[in-house]
Amino acid sequence: MAKAPQKIVLAGSRDIPFDRLTLSQSNVRRVKAGVSIGELADDIVRRTLLQSLNVRPILDSEGAETGQFEVPAGGRRFRALELLVKRKRLAKDAPIPCVVKAANDDVLAEEDSYAENTFREPLHPLDQFTGMQAMVDKGEDVEAIAAHFLVTPAVVNQRLRLAKVSPKLRDIYAEDGMTLEQLVAFSVSTDHARQEQVWELLSHSYNKSGQFIRDRLTEDAVRVADKRVRFIGADAYIAAGGSEAMRDLFQPDDGGWLTDPALLDRLVAEKLEAEGEQIGAEGWKWVATAVDMPWGVTNGLRELDGAETPMTAEEAETLEKLQAEADALESDWTDAADVPEEVHARLTELDEEIGSIVDRPKTYDPDDMARAGAFVSIERDGSLRIERGYVRPEDEPVAEVESIDTPDAVNAGTGGDGKADPNAPGSNVVPIAAGSGDDDDEDGEVVKPLPDRLVAELTAWRTLALQDAFAQNPSTAFASVLHAFVLDCFYHASRESCLEVSLRKVTFGFAPAGLRDSAPAKALAERHQRWADRLPNSDKEVWDALLQFDGAEQAALFAHCASIAVNAQQEVVPKYDNGRISKHSVERRIAHSNILARAVGLDLIGAGWRATVPGYFTSVTKPRIIADVAEAKGSKFAEMIDHLKKADMAREAERLLEDSDWLPEPMRTPILPDALAADGDEPGEDAQALPAFLDDDQAIDADDDGDFAVAAE
Structure with a gap:
């Protein structure tokens, strides 16, 4: 019969006066790590010693016990107790609970020291979360918990948020069926049902990242950073019955998300309508409001020339003081290596105050206002965007009506037939819908051609990017317009006028939502405004002003003007001839746009698509x-x-x-065939063949503008 294993006997424990204890040289911990000795001492003061010291008797030269003990395991606790004695918070002979092992024990003192730290298992993260939640449930506040465990309140709030994840998902995490990154991502939402739905979705998706989980949990919410939220303010949303923003406590979230888009849209619509009514009270015939105005909404409308409101003497004096203060600050800190934040803040504040005075409002003739209107929309920062003084063709006085091409987009305040709507003052300009619905197209597996409307929208984006690249390449712009001149001169019948050269601004029959906020659109608008600021107010002074520009400036202005006539949109060709567009004309247009795209090095990805x-x-x-x-x-x-x-x-x-x-196929620029490339017809080479005075890299003599002036005429 097998002999039963001998039962072990645990080392005895007893209280030993602290002044009889000495830190052993056998303690293997040499490097400071974790909580400092002072913080551990403070914790002992709060909750006393939670773990005994491991000690061994010190023997004399004859092997007899001396009554003193060394501490091979528990050195940090010993140091903390030693510090408390120095602070007079603990008596030097206070009894300390110790586990006493024999001096000649078979196990080395170094092994005990090493083992005590090796076999220590930290709390599972889930136990940390639920432990902190239990403390809160029993009345402990977040700040106190943070102080007790030497963390920030933000860390405690993170742990508490994780404790509120669905119990089902917490169980999965406890069984290692989910990573901590995934559990953290689920804490964005407090909706347990939605959390579990997304977890189920992950089982069918190759992407199981935390960001994917966050995206799914917030896909029906609206970011607080959204311009609509900035427009009405989060406080107004909450006051109207909306819940507090859903926050991500583990990474920057720009303020979080609002979970009721319908309420947000209603509040935005109501405030826009109220703002529109205030603008209408100025005397305008109509006011069109929308979160985003469609691209080209002002095309075909005449813009009124308002008179700039003169600056008052008080405003001029204030402006002078502000500019003097700004100049002084810039002078004082120009050479400083480190400029204080308050100086940056003050300079920014001064710039805003100066800008509010310099940007003068315009006044309009009441008779003009009675036939004109305004567009009211929202800027990206949530501020109001007001575009005043636009007259529709049907509102022009009969004696002044001219032939104006009406844009394909619906004009604000008109009915479906283009005539004035009697209810126009309260009308909205509705953005063009983004595309077809959410059908799964289960009835076939054939890769169908892209929808005509989508092709038109994609190529509208490409057109703007091409215009922007075109405007930055004056030599190509000049050659392109010269090409158009040659076509008019040699391949068409003569005209009644001695010279008819005009630029027709491109409009888009189909445009994707948000096109006005795209990078190319902004670049074009900013460039246009810079030139507008430099040109005189009266068209009678334009010729003399142009002669003051040097050759490079004239070329750059020429390129910008030419760019707005670039049309690379693949429009939807109607089934029946409408006298305006045909399949053949669109094909020729696209073919030539590809030539320009290669010449200017068009990069749609770099442009932001x-x-x-x-x-x-x-x-x-x-x-x-x-x-x-x-x-x-x-x-x-x-x-x-x-x-x-x-x-x-x-x-x-x-x-x-x-x-x-x-890129989708309609947005790509075809590569030249190898045969053409071998002949040296590479993108950009045609620019090198231009005359020297048109070369971007050649200096242009400001006094030698004869040839350019002829072209400008």
């Missing part, structure tokens, strides 16, 4: 999405999403293509 859900994937079928992902990233990535529903597939495709250089 990306394939997004609202801007592209919503408007195409599932087979098209799969084909696009396969083309951009490879068939393996396409296979990862081919089982998803349309909405989820679109979101995954956007994420996959986010950092790629992929």
Whole structure:
């Protein structure tokens, strides 16, 4: 019969006066780590010693116990107690609970010291979360908990937020079925049902990252940084019954998210209408309001020339003082290596105050206002954008009506037939819809051609980017317009006028939402405003003003003016001839736009275009999405999403293509055939063949503007 194993006997414990204890040289901890000795001492004061010291008797030369003990394990606790004695918070002979091992124990003192730190298991993160929640439930406040455990209140709030994740998901995390990163991401929302739905979605998705979880939990919410929220203010949203913003406590969230988009949109519409009524009270015939005005909404409308309100003597005096203060600050801190934040803040404040005085409001003739209107929308920073003084063709006095091309976009305040709407003063300009719905296109797997409307929208974006690149390349712009002049001169019948050269500003029949906020649109608008500021108010003074520009300035202005006539949009060709557009004319236009794109080095990715859900994937079928992902990233990535529903597939495709250089076919610039490239017909070479005075790299003599002046005429 097998012999039963001998039962162990634990080392005895007893209280030993502190002045009989000495820190052992066998303690293996040499490097300071974790909580400092002072903080540990403070904790002992609060809750006394929670763990005994491990000690061994000190023997004399003959092997007899001396009554003194060394501490090989528990050195940090010993140092903390020693500090308390020095502070006179602990008596030097206070009894200390100790576990006493034999001096000649078979296990080395160094091994005891090492083992005490090796086999210590820190709390599981989930136990930390639930432990802090239990303290709060029993009345402990967040600041006190933070102080007791030497962390910030923000850390405690993070732990408490994690303790509020769905119990089902916490159990999965406890069993290592989920990473801490994923659990942290789920804490963005407090809706347990939605959290569990997203966890289920992860089982069918290759992407299981924390960011993917956050995106799914917040996809139906609106960021507090959204211009609509800035416009009405988060306080107004909450006062109207909205809940507090949903926050991410673990990474920057720009203020979080609002969870009731319908309420937000209602408040925005109401405030926009109220602002529109105030603008209308100035005497305008109509006011159109919208969160985002469509691209080209002012095309075809005549803009009134308002008179700038003169500056009062008081305003002029204030302006002088502000400018003097700004100049003094800049002078004092120009050479400083480190400028204080308060100085930066004051300079910014001064710039804003100076700008509010320098930007003079305009006044308009009451008779003109009675036939004109204004557009009211929201800027990106949430401020109000007001564009006053636009007259519709149908509102022009009969004697002044001229032939004006009406843009394809719906004019504010008109009915479906283009005539004035009797209810125009309260009308809204509705942005063009982004695309087709959320159907899954389950009836076929064929990759269909892109919808005509989507092609028109994509090429509208490409047109703006091409215009911006075109405006930055004066030599190409000059050659392009010269090409148009040659066509008019040699390939058309003579005209009645001795010279008819005009630029027709491009309008877009179809334009994606937010086009006015795109990078190319902003660059064009800013460039246009810079030139407008330099040109005289009266058209009678323009010729003399142009002669004051040097050759480079004339060329740059020429390029900008030419750029607004660049049209690379692949418009939707009507079924029946409308006398304005045909398939053949569109094809020739696109072919020539590709030549210009190569000449200016058009880079749509660099200009800021990306394939997004609202801007592209919503408007195409599932087979098209799969084909696009396969083309951009490879068939393996396409296979990862081919089982998803349309909405989820679109979101995954956007994420996959986010950092790629992929473009839809209508937005690409075709590469020249090898034969042409071999002959040296590379993009940009035609610019090198231009006359020296048109070369961007050549200095232009400001006095030698004869040839350019002829072209300008």
